[in-house]
Amino acid sequence: MSALLTVEDLRVCFPTRTGMVEAVRGVSFALGRERLGIVGESGSGKSQTGRAIMGLTPPQAQVTARTLSFDGIELLSAPPKLRRSLRGKRIAMILQDPKYSLNPVMSIGRQIVETLREHEDVSGAEARERALEMLAAVQIRDPKRVFGLYPHEVSGGMGQRAMIAMMLVAGPELLIADEPTSALDVTVQLEVLSILDKLVAERGMGLIFVSHDLRLVSSFCDRVLVMYAGRIVEELAASDLANAKHPYTQGLFNCMPVIGADRHPLPVLERKPEWAL
Amino acid sequence: MSAIVSVENLSVVFDDFTALDNVSIDVFAGESFGLVGESGSGKSTLLRSIAGLAPPAGGTMRITGRELRGRDRDKAFYRAVQMVFQDPYGSLHPRQTIDRQLMEPLAIHGARDGERRILKALDEVGLGSGFRFRYPHQLSGGQRQRVAIARALILEPSILLLDEPTSALDASVQAEVLNLLEQVRHDRKLTFVMVSHDLGVVTHMCDRLAVMQGGRVVERLTSDDLAGGRIDEDYTRNLMVASKGFRRHAEPITQGAASPSRP
Numbered sequence A: 001m002s003a004l005l006t007v008e009d010l011r012v013c014f015p016t017r018t019g020m021v022e023a024v025r026g027v028s029f030a031l032g033r034e035r036l037g038i039v040g041e042s043g044s045g046k047s048q049t050g051r052a053i054m055g056l057t058p059p060q061a062q063v064t065a066r067t068l069s070f071d072g073i074e075l076l077s078a079p080p081k082l083r084r085s086l087r088g089k090r091i092a093m094i095l096q097d098p099k100y101s102l103n104p105v106m107s108i109g110r111q112i113v114e115t116l117r118e119h120e121d122v123s124g125a126e127a128r129e130r131a132l133e134m135l136a137a138v139q140i141r142d143p144k145r146v147f148g149l150y151p152h153e154v155s156g157g158m159g160q161r162a163m164i165a166m167m168l169v170a171g172p173e174l175l176i177a178d179e180p181t182s183a184l185d186v187t188v189q190l191e192v193l194s195i196l197d198k199l200v201a202e203r204g205m206g207l208i209f210v211s212h213d214l215r216l217v218s219s220f221c222d223r224v225l226v227m228y229a230g231r232i233v234e235e236l237a238a239s240d241l242a243n244a245k246h247p248y249t250q251g252l253f254n255c256m257p258v259i260g261a262d263r264h265p266l267p268v269l270e271r272k273p274e275w276a277l
Numbered sequence B: 001m002s003a004i005v006s007v008e009n010l011s012v013v014f015d016d017f018t019a020l021d022n023v024s025i026d027v028f029a030g031e032s033f034g035l036v037g038e039s040g041s042g043k044s045t046l047l048r049s050i051a052g053l054a055p056p057a058g059g060t061m062r063i064t065g066r067e068l069r070g071r072d073r074d075k076a077f078y079r080a081v082q083m084v085f086q087d088p089y090g091s092l093h094p095r096q097t098i099d100r101q102l103m104e105p106l107a108i109h110g111a112r113d114g115e116r117r118i119l120k121a122l123d124e125v126g127l128g129s130g131f132r133f134r135y136p137h138q139l140s141g142g143q144r145q146r147v148a149i150a151r152a153l154i155l156e157p158s159i160l161l162l163d164e165p166t167s168a169l170d171a172s173v174q175a176e177v178l179n180l181l182e183q184v185r186h187d188r189k190l191t192f193v194m195v196s197h198d199l200g201v202v203t204h205m206c207d208r209l210a211v212m213q214g215g216r217v218v219e220r221l222t223s224d225d226l227a228g229g230r231i232d233e234d235y236t237r238n239l240m241v242a243s244k245g246f247r248r249h250a251e252p253i254t255q256g257a258a259s260p261s262r263p
């Protein structure tokens, strides 16, 4: 399998007033045309890993890697112009805080239309048509109404789906989806996943799926990376997630509230300092 | 027993769009009440309306028997009622440190031991003092959510409106935050109204819940009924099926809208 994305020894550091924060500490993995899940503790570096691949790391941070290559292009040494042209077109990222990431003073529909027209030479009418189709595809009930709404006028889950529509409309080859369905009710969640599933199966898109939802990750992804304190501590076939070896991963399943189980308080993880070494 | 939060026939309209259509809920003191349902069905609007952030077009709302009028909420209201918003980025001030945002409600209400309470609040949500002087953009999604929870708890309110409080957290931190919420509810006799799309979380936290769809409450049931499959509405049943995870090549559960992703 030739890799679409190769990441070797990726590191992201932030200088702060209380010292250096090492958000990502030597992450390595390769991605083919598959569904790769990333799970991990809050603050373990999942979003910063995705942002580094996208080239969206804040300017004060330092990003280094032995290799960070997409389809043969070394991203860290690529000219800024090339990098910009990849972003949104060939590599797209659904950000974790969709409502915050959308432009607050532009309607949802116009944002999708502009993204499409940046990357494809289509007429205004066609772009509008495709944007409406995309909104319908992500299960927006009334695409015409939502097209004209501003980000503060849509619900949490609608903002998330608007972001997904915007990222999919240009047909990326690599999609980094950071908690893309965390605000969706479970029925809509499955609909959105089946869209992503189809893009991987039929168009050969590579998908990095960051999620806290173990049930979704284990049923949807092919492979899973588990992150803890800036590193990958375990890699598993998604179907094996319940048989994880690392105590963090094992503990996760046990902490989840389950319908019909009556466990008060919920078991919590006893974090060991050596996990973060 | 009379309800501590009582909403009767509440309607909320934005331009021509009816976001809430005659919604009624009663929540009793010390109870934890759940709201689940379709994305866009009006769950956040209901909480926001109680908090005075979405103007009602009709109906009445009462907190501890006192009627809430329009959007005006006084200082006593915010002391008693706090809200954790669905979108923590939007509810935190981007250019203020975490310290300052936790200090502000304390200062408004004239609390004296601010320093100690801030450290305690951060500790309770599992954030060390190293986060105290950071700005929201210097935190991960889940860390921001925990700051929002700390800020809501710091004034020791008696009613908490929680909009997806743990959807940005991994299972381990979620368990800690849910345990904390249950603990403070028990210790301080708090009342919760809680929105979550995770049926495991809602049934764990709440005894009773309302299922919403298209601006209406379509079903009311207890968590035991939900767990035991004693369900009246198809929509609620679909939610239960979908909560079991993704099934490849199975026909997805559609809910009216066409699904162009399928042949």
Ligand SMILES: Nc1ncnc2c1ncn2[C@@H]1O[C@H](COP(=O)(O)OP(=O)(O)OP(=O)(O)O)[C@@H](O)[C@H]1O
Pocket: A014, A015, A016, A021, A022, A023, A024, A040, A041, A042, A043, A044, A045, A046, A047, A048, A049, A058, A096, B137, B138, B139, B140, B141, B142, B143, B168, B169, B170
């Ligand atoms: N600008 C910044 N300055 C300092 N530290 C930062 C900055 N941005 C992120 N961090 C830190 O980097 C670490 C990794 O953050 P990241 O957003 O990647 O976590 P995450 O795994 O996505 O967590 P979550 O599941 O909560 O979203 C966190 O501990 C965070 O506090």
Ligand SMILES: Nc1ncnc2c1ncn2[C@@H]1O[C@H](COP(=O)(O)OP(=O)(O)OP(=O)(O)O)[C@@H](O)[C@H]1O
Pocket: A149, A152, A153, A154, A155, A156, A157, A158, A183, A184, A185, B014, B017, B019, B038, B039, B040, B041, B042, B043, B044, B045, B046, B086
């Ligand atoms: N300021 C506004 N202007 C116009 N429409 C609005 C406004 N605020 C909310 N709405 C609409 O009201 C409806 C209900 O939104 P709400 O945020 O309450 O949904 P929700 O049930 O919380 O959904 P989610 O689970 O996705 O967060 C949506 O269709 C939304 O577009």
Ligand SMILES: [Mg+2]
Pocket: A046, A047, A048, A096, A178, B140, B141, B142
């Ligand atoms: Mg994140």
Ligand SMILES: [Mg+2]
Pocket: A155, A156, A157, B043, B044, B045, B086, B163
């Ligand atoms: Mg909402």
